[in-house]
Amino acid sequence: MPRPRPPYLHRQITRHGSAVWYVRRGKERRIRIRAELGTPEFAAEYEAALAGIPLAKKDAPALGTLAWLIERYRETTAWTDLSAATRRNRENHFRRVLETAGDKPCRAITQAVIVAGRDRRAKTPAQARNFLDAMRGLFRWAKDAQHVTVDPTAGVSSPKRKRGPGFPMWTEADAEAYEKRWPLGTKERVWRDVLFYTGLRRGDAVRLGRQHVRDGVATLRTEKSQGTVPVSLPILPILQRTLDAGPTGELAFICGANGKPLTKESFGTLFRQACRAAGVNKSAHGCRKIAATRAAENGATVPQLNAIFGWSGTQMASLYTQEADSKRLAAEAIGLLVENDKRTSIPSPNRKVRAPERKA
Numbered sequence: 425m426p427r428p429r430p431p432y433l434h435r436q437i438t439r440h441g442s443a444v445w446y447v448r449r450g451k452e453r454r455i456r457i458r459a460e461l462g463t464p465e466f467a468a469e470y471e472a473a474l475a476g477i478p479l480a481k482k483d484a485p486a487l488g489t490l491a492w493l494i495e496r497y498r499e500t501t502a503w504t505d506l507s508a509a510t511r512r513n514r515e516n517h518f519r520r521v522l523e524t525a526g527d528k529p530c531r532a533i534t535q536a537v538i539v540a541g542r543d544r545r546a547k548t549p550a551q552a553r554n555f556l557d558a559m560r561g562l563f564r565w566a567k568d569a570q571h572v573t574v575d576p577t578a579g580v581s582s583p584k585r586k587r588g589p590g591f592p593m594w595t596e597a598d599a600e601a602y603e604k605r606w607p608l609g610t611k612e613r614v615w616r617d618v619l620f621y622t623g624l625r626r627g628d629a630v631r632l633g634r635q636h637v638r639d640g641v642a643t644l645r646t647e648k649s650q651g652t653v654p655v656s657l658p659i660l661p662i663l664q665r666t667l668d669a670g671p672t673g674e675l676a677f678i679c680g681a682n683g684k685p686l687t688k689e690s691f692g693t694l695f696r697q698a699c700r701a702a703g704v705n706k707s708a709h710g711c712r713k714i715a716a717t718r719a720a721e722n723g724a725t726v727p728q729l730n731a732i733f734g735w736s737g738t739q740m741a742s743l744y745t746q747e748a749d750s751k752r753l754a755a756e757a758i759g760l761l762v763e764n765d766k767r768t769s770i771p772s773p774n775r776k777v778r779a780p781e782r783k784a
Contacts, residue, residue, distance in 0.1 A: 442507075490527075497561075508647065513558075517559075539580055560575075593710045608665070611671050617662070618663070619712065623657070630686050631644065633672075726742060
């Protein structure tokens with residue numbers, strides 16, 4: 425059974441899809457709990473709110489320091505408008521930066537300092553790019569707010585992305601092996617089928633629940649698009665059968681052993697373990713690829729793929745439609761590589777065919 429919620433503790437989903445907690449007795453003023461749920465800091469804030477005693481704040485950073493600048497940044501819409509996943513990622517980088525340079529004047533952060541930070545992360549290009557993204561967001565806002573006169577991230581290039589196939593796509597054999605190991609009626613089957621038959625990223629898949637479904641259509645504002653692009657996805661009969669068999673949670677179809685929702689990080693780990701148990705060396709990322717491939721091979725157009733997967737423009741969808749078209753055209757044209765029925769070669773289109781001579 426789920427653990428009962430402490431008294432007067434309320435949960436609210438913001439317009440960006442993130443959960444916030446607050447304490448409120450009756451019609452009294454709401455008191456926001458800012459620490460992460462389940463941490464000692466959360467418990468301390470909760471107890472202080474119940475007692476009506478302001479929680480003692482840590483020593484405030486000195487005015488004009490990098491730590492002070494980051495605190496101000498967190499209070500702005502430039503920060504709160506970011507998706508929850510993006511904020512978590514950037515917080516990790518800010519935490520490391522604050523440990524080494526939090527007491528430094530923010531105006532002392534030069535382009536050379538930013539470049540050095542990027543280069544220290546050169547062995548992990550993704551981390552270097554994320555570090556630059558975090559610092560760019562901070563200093564672009566700081567310059568607009570006139571806290572600094574120069575953006576030290578301007579002109580700093582990001583490490584090049586390695587070209588490659590990315591996360592491996594699931595195959596039909598993988599799907600069959602997973603279904604054999606995790607039949608209908610298991611939470612692991614719910615996990616995979618939500619991914620397969622909605623095409624959602626794992627961060628959106630873990631939020632999808634009955635509250636998003638009306639008249640058989642699920643409508644959800646995606647996390648990566650920062651809540652600006654809603655996707656409307658009819659619940660397919662094959663997915664509905666899985667959801668009916670369950671088990672599902674109260675707030676989200678994807679749930680853990682206790683019926684509670686999962687974060688995308690914990691879900692990614694659990695789903696990977698379920699895949700390994702089925703002999704499938706793939707992850708949640710590959711599910712989205714097979715969903716897009718299936719749709720494209722069944723004739724989905726670029727606008728249709730954009731509507732399903734929440735993409736914009738044509739770049740992502742075109743990758744799948746071009747590959748599907750290439751397979752289809754190759755299947756149609758492969759017969760041209762062999763001789764025709766009369767066992768004569770196929771003439772070149774540029775070659776003139778000589779007319780047969782007339783007999784006298």
